[in-house]
Amino acid sequence: MELGDLLRFSHCGRTVFTMADAAPAPAGLLRCPECGLAPSFSLVEAPVRVRSPVVDGHRTSCCFLVTSRHGLDGLSEETDCELHVGISNSQGVVLSYTESGVQREQHGWEQSLVIPLVSPGNCIPNWDTQLDHFAAMDTWTADRFEEQREFGSCCYGFALGFINQLMMSQGKQLITRERFTSDLVLPRVEAASKYLAVFRHVCRHGYWMA
Ligand SMILES: [Zn+2]
Numbered sequence: 001m002e003l004g005d006l007l008r009f010s011h012c013g014r015t016v017f018t019m020a021d022a023a024p025a026p027a028g029l030l031r032c033p034e035c036g037l038a039p040s041f042s043l044v045e046a047p048v049r050v051r052s053p054v055v056d057g058h059r060t061s062c063c064f065l066v067t068s069r070h071g072l073d074g075l076s077e078e079t080d081c082e083l084h085v086g087i088s089n090s091q092g093v094v095l096s097y098t099e100s101g102v103q104r105e106q107h108g109w110e111q112s113l114v115i116p117l118v119s120p121g122n123c124i125p126n127w128d129t130q131l132d133h134f135a136a137m138d139t140w141t142a143d144r145f146e147e148q149r150e151f152g153s154c155c156y157g158f159a160l161g162f163i164n165q166l167m168m169s170q171g172k173q174l175i176t177r178e179r180f181t182s183d184l185v186l187p188r189v190e191a192a193s194k195y196l197a198v199f200r201h202v203c204r205h206g207y208w209m210a
Contacts, residue, residue: 003054003072003111003199009039009047017198017208020049033207052199053192057109058092062127064115064159065094066185072111075189076196083189085159087117089128095135097158101142102135113188117163124166134162 005020011032018030030038030047039045054075057065065086068074074083086096086109094109095102118124139148140158148154156177164174201208 003052003196005052006050006195006199006202007047008050010045011035011037011039015210017050017202018206019202033209050195053113053188053195054111055114057086057088057094057112057114058106060088060112060114060116061090061092062116062118062124063088064117064163064184065109065112066115066188067109067112072196075111075113076193085155085185087131087159087162089131090123091128095131095158097140097145097148097155099142099145101145102140102158104135113185113192115184115188117166130166131162134165 006017007020007030008015008017009030009032010016012034014032014034016033032039039047054072057063057067065088066075066083067086068083084096084098086094086103086105088094088109092106094105096105097103118127124130135158138144139161145154148157160175160177160180163180167174198208
């Protein structure tokens with residue numbers, strides 16, 4: 001399944017989702033599945049493009065990325081046991097900690113949930129150098145992976161460790177894994193889950209209506 005954007009509009013008191021880029025349905029040809037009429041372009045009814053929350057991690061820079069080795073199905077599960085996390089550098093190369101040590105990947109993160117770590121237009125000088133230095137620490141060698149696993153960290157430990165090192169260098173408060181997960185990761189996984197469920201339904205039936 002090729003994931004894309006959706007269109008959302010309201011009609012007959014219902015919320016309708018359809019495929020954003022499906023031919024031959026530019027917004028003007030949209031029909032309400034309930035009454036068969038086209039939505040008007042009033043403020044209330046006008047279709048809105050809803051962007052897919054799953055993006056190509058290699059097209060991001062300086063982001064926290066969440067992906068699954070099981071593709072979209074893995075991302076749509078509301079559990080973090082199958083999830084793998086990493087940090088992108090300024091060139092879209094993703095660093096993550098695995099049982100083979102720190103990986104630097106230019107492929108494999110094409111379907112990721114993204115949490116930007118730097119506000120748009122800002123940049124942190126030497127991001128790549130800092131990330132490389134952090135990745136080179138003894139903590140993240142392959143033979144210490146099991147040891148890290150016992151602390152329940154592994155890939156999370158690496159990514160959060162780097163974020164906290166940045167926080168510290170900026171004099172900011174450190175963030176715990178629990179808070180990061182509950183405030184930033186889980187809401188995105190849940191949103192992606194819902195999006196994928198709606199998207200699948202739209203693929204099969206042409207629309208989804210609430
Ligand atoms: Zn209608």
